[in-house]
Amino acid sequence: MGAVSDVTDETFDAVVLKSDKPVVVDYWADWCGPCKQVGPIIEELADQHGDKVTFVKMDTNTNPVTPANNHVLGLPTIQVYVGGEVVKAFKGAKSKSTLLKALEEYL
Numbered sequence: 001m002g003a004v005s006d007v008t009d010e011t012f013d014a015v016v017l018k019s020d021k022p023v024v025v026d027y028w029a030d031w032c033g034p035c036k037q038v039g040p041i042i043e044e045l046a047d048q049h050g051d052k053v054t055f056v057k058m059d060t061n062t063n064p065v066t067p068a069n070n071h072v073l074g075l076p077t078i079q080v081y082v083g084g085e086v087v088k089a090f091k092g093a094k095s096k097s098t099l100l101k102a103l104e105e106y107l
Helices: 012-017 033-049 065-069 096-106
Strands: 023-028 054-059 077-082 085-091
Touching: 012 023, 012 054, 023 033, 033 054, 033 096, 077 096, 085 096
Parallel strands: 023 054
Antiparallel strands: 023 077, 077 085
């Protein structure tokens, strides 16, 4: 079981790129309405599958470098990293079933 932890520009490499497990990164901002819809879904997935996949969120207001470096052009954006590389990416609010289907090979 795992809660969603915050990741910053400073911790991104260590937490996401060097992780032994797949990592789901939720890029969000407090002004983003759809981000508020996705947040609880990510929390739920983390509670159910946090033993196999790491779930983190990044506030793009306070961490502008990493989203720019990773081609995050809209919010919410969800990226799945495996071995330090983006293997899947989603822009916009997605349903729990869509995210589960995208993650099923890692669960």
